[in-house]
Amino acid sequence: MQPSSALAVPWAYIKVPALQLEHWQRQDNLHDHCLVVACEKQRTVLQANSLAGQLGVKPGMDLADAWLMSEGLLHQFYDPQHEAELLKALAGRLYSYFADIAIDQHHHGLWVQLKSLKRLFADIEEVASVVAAQFRDDCGELNYTLTFASNPCLAQLGIDDHRQNFTEAIKDYPILQTFLAPGIQQKLVSMGLNTLGKLNQIPSPVLGKKLGKEVVLFLAELRGEVCRSFNFYQPEVVFYQSRQLNAEVHTWSSLRFACKSLLQALEQSLNANQQSTQRLVLWLFGRDFKGNPEALPSLQTLGVESVQVELARPAWKADDFFSILQLKMDTARFSQPIVDIAVQVTVTEPRAVEHGSLYAAQQQRTDLDLLLNRLQARLGQQRVYGLECTSSWLPEQQQKTVTVGKPVSGHPAHVSSWRPPWLVSPEPTNIDWWVISRQPQRLSLPWWYQAEPLLAHRDYVLAQHMDGRWGWIFFQPSTDTDDTAQGWYLQGWAS
Amino acid sequence: MSQPETLAGKAKHQVADDRLAKLIQRGYVFNARQRNVMHSERLPTGYRQLDKVLGGGLMLGALHEVQTPQPFSGESVLFKAALQRAQAKQQPVFWLNPPALPFLPGLQASESPHTIVNHLQENELQWAAAQVLQELHEGVVLIWQPTPSAEAIRQWQRAIRSDSQVYALVICQPMAQEARAYCNRLRLNLVDGSVSFEVLKRQGGWPAQTLAEPLRPWS
Numbered sequence: 237m238q239p240s241s242a243l244a245v246p247w248a249y250i251k252v253p254a255l256q257l258e259h260w261q262r263q264d265n266l267h268d269h270c271l272v273v274a275c276e277k278q279r280t281v282l283q284a285n286s287l288a289g290q291l292g293v294k295p296g297m298d299l300a301d302a303w304l305m306s307e308g309l310l311h312q313f314y315d316p317q318h319e320a321e322l323l324k325a326l327a328g329r330l331y332s333y334f335a336d337i338a339i340d341q342h343h344h345g346l347w348v349q350l351k352s353l354k355r356l357f358a359d360i361e362e363v364a365s366v367v368a369a370q371f372r373d374d375c376g377e378l379n380y381t382l383t384f385a386s387n388p389c390l391a392q393l394g395i396d397d398h399r400q401n402f403t404e405a406i407k408d409y410p411i412l413q414t415f416l417a418p419g420i421q422q423k424l425v426s427m428g429l430n431t432l433g434k435l436n437q438i439p440s441p442v443l444g445k446k447l448g449k450e451v452v453l454f455l456a457e458l459r460g461e462v463c464r465s466f467n468f469y470q471p472e473v474v475f476y477q478s479r480q481l482n483a484e485v486h487t488w489s490s491l492r493f494a495c496k497s498l499l500q501a502l503e504q505s506l507n508a509n510q511q512s513t514q515r516l517v518l519w520l521f522g523r524d525f526k527g528n529p530e531a532l533p534s535l536q537t538l539g540v541e542s543v544q545v546e547l548a549r550p551a552w553k554a555d556d557f558f559s560i561l562q563l564k565m566d567t568a569r570f571s572q573p574i575v576d577i578a579v580q581v582t583v584t585e586p587r588a589v590e591h592g593s594l595y596a597a598q599q600q601r602t603d604l605d606l607l608l609n610r611l612q613a614r615l616g617q618q619r620v621y622g623l624e625c626t627s628s629w630l631p632e633q634q635q636k637t638v639t640v641g642k643p644v645s646g647h648p649a650h651v652s653s654w655r656p657p658w659l660v661s662p663e664p665t666n667i668d669w670w671v672i673s674r675q676p677q678r679l680s681l682p683w684w685y686q687a688e689p690l691l692a693h694r695d696y697v698l699a700q701h702m703d704g705r706w707g708w709i710f711f712q713p714s715t716d717t718d719d720t721a722q723g724w725y726l727q728g729w730a731s
Numbered sequence: 732m733s734q735p736e737t738l739a740g741k742a743k744h745q746v747a748d749d750r751l752a753k754l755i756q757r758g759y760v761f762n763a764r765q766r767n768v769m770h771s772e773r774l775p776t777g778y779r780q781l782d783k784v785l786g787g788g789l790m791l792g793a794l795h796e797v798q799t800p801q802p803f804s805g806e807s808v809l810f811k812a813a814l815q816r817a818q819a820k821q822q823p824v825f826w827l828n829p830p831a832l833p834f835l836p837g838l839q840a841s842e843s844p845h846t847i848v849n850h851l852q853e854n855e856l857q858w859a860a861a862q863v864l865q866e867l868h869e870g871v872v873l874i875w876q877p878t879p880s881a882e883a884i885r886q887w888q889r890a891i892r893s894d895s896q897v898y899a900l901v902i903c904q905p906m907a908q909e910a911r912a913y914c915n916r917l918r919l920n921l922v923d924g925s926v927s928f929e930v931l932k933r934q935g936g937w938p939a940q941t942l943a944e945p946l947r948p949w950s
Binding site: 247316440579604606607608610611614616619620621622623624625635637640654655656657658659660673698700704705706707728729730731 | 790802803804805807808810811817823828830831832833834835836837838841844845846847849850851859862863865866867891921922923924925926946947948950
């Protein structure tokens with residue numbers, strides 16, 4: 237059976253089998269070391285560099301055996317999240333050339349749909365050579381395989397059907413190398429269907445009856461009769477730019493010019509995308525930093541420091557960022573001379589619509605935002621916070637601290653009975669110091685929480701202290717399990 | 732003129748400047764100038780006699796001081812009207828170094844944005860309060876500082892905008908009667924459950940004292 241529309245929509249698949257290992261090797265400059273990336277649970281080698289390969293270390297081998305083969309072998313455990321980030325970063329690099337990129341995280345590769353390029357170049361060969369040249373330029377430092385095919389399934393399997401007939405291309409492809417489940421692969425092999433060519437000759441209804449839906453679907457994808465749905469990569473509006481300093485810098489004042497220039501670039505980028513941000517990171521690369529500052533660093537890297545700038549409200553103007561940074565950095569001391577700096581923004585949000593008629597109110601809101609930004613930057617988020625009402629029976633849980641600057645969104649303070657204006661953590665007090673003034677008010681745990689015996693109920697009273705001040709105190713009765721909690725506690729002040 | 736004589740002359744000037752600065756700080760020497768009568772809104776203090784003495788209450792757009800023997804001695808009533816006004820107009824409220832956590836269900840003020848700025852050193856508080864007073868057009872600013880310096884008060888007073896509608900109150904310990912750039916200075920006395928105020932400084936009047944009245948709880 238022939239695919240329905242061979243070469244109609246060409247696809248490319250780039251497989252990068254050792255992304256984590258190559259990133260590690262490049263980042264730490266370990267080109268003359270034997271390196272492997274291993275599975276932490278099974279202790280088997282997943283990725284090995286060429287030097288390790290020369291010594292006989294191969295993927296699938298036990299890590300212990302690999303150590304026996306090479307004494308100086310360095311290893312790192314496989315981190316799926318890190319690998320996914322690297323794949324995403326690769327997709328980001330290619331996105332400037334190819335609009336439709338889908339990430340195949342399970343098999344360490346990327347699909348690239350070449351529909352748009354086919355419109356530009358009449359000949360499919362020309363498309364292939366352009367794409368290959370682009371990959372060479374952009375991913376030259378990586379070991380990768382590039383396959384062109386008429387559908388994504390063929391491309392993923394590495395079957396190139398744009399130079400030869402579909403039947404010929406799949407004829408000798410081993411079933412064991414497909415991405416079918418191992419159980420199905422074994423069944424097919426035991427039935428004598430050990431290549432895709434043989435499988436393709438069996439009618440789909442027969443296969444479906446004997447082996448189920450998975451094989452039928454796989455074959456339909458292989459033939460291009462069905463195309464899986466893709467979640468195409470969409471780049472985040474992320475900003476990362478670095479600047480090399482003319483000389484080693486020891487103080488913030490010498491950094492200001494370069495910093496302003498980076499923030500202006502950030503402003504242009506945010507403005508072009510109509511975005512704003514509440515958080516940016518200033519990276520400081522010291523003399524000891526050995527990597528490339530143009531690539532996004534991690535905090536663990538030697539010689540790198542970061543300064544986090546959190547804003548109470550989203551901003552996009554360079555001056556707003558700079559004034560906060562200035563406050564933060566005024567007293568900063570660098571542990572080593574700085575040679576490069578970079579600014580990174582990872583999370584952005586669409587800029588709020590501004591209405592001219594509300595200018596005055598908006599100007600006040602902006603002033604307040606800037607003020608909160610300044611206070612937070614200088615004093616830290618722990619010391620500058622807001623309050624919001626929540627619903628709970630316990631007074632100490634009837635409000636919570638929140639980040640400042642956010643619109644008031646909590647429950648309104650609808651407490652029908654009297655409450656004091658000040659709240660303190662319950663502290664034991666001597667009832668002899670107080671003169672009770674009002675009838676007690678019993679606050680009790682809702683019946684659906686009655687399983688908690690310690691917090692059964694509290695009897696609150698307004699009382700006047702012997703020094704004249706008014707307080708809000710409560711009596712905590714003993715429970716079946718604990719007698720020590722019984723007594724009078726002060727929880728608020730009312731004067 | 733020889734070099735040592737010049738140095739001695741400079742030293743004398745320095746001593747004179749220091750003495751003058753001390754006198755200015757204590758209020759014995761000051762710059763007198765004609766001042767425009769302010770017609771800002773006044774908010775009642777919650778104490779009838781005090782309101783009479785102050786001509787209706789504490790004025791917006793000016794810095795006021797209340798000295799209390801200890802926290803929660805009755806000063807909360809003073810800013811109750813200001814909080815209610817902020818709540819009605821959804822204006823911001825700043826609590827700088829409060830002695831405890833303000834309790835929104837008790838204040839009945841969950842509609843206005845409350846900002847707590849806590850655990851500040853003296854110099855941090857001076858900076859933070861100046862920033863807040865400078866930037867805020869309207870709202871409430873409550874500052875707890877046991878012994879604010881004259882310099883801090885001057886900075887805060889200067890930071891308040893001319894068109895400000897901010898209610899600004901500094902709550903501190905009883906202290907010596909040195910000159911301070913406040914609009915009103917009150918000393919709260921709490922004896923046997925009765926509260927009275929010594930008005931140490933007020934606009935357009937001599938110092939005064941109110942009669943003692945029972946301290947009522949927040950209502």
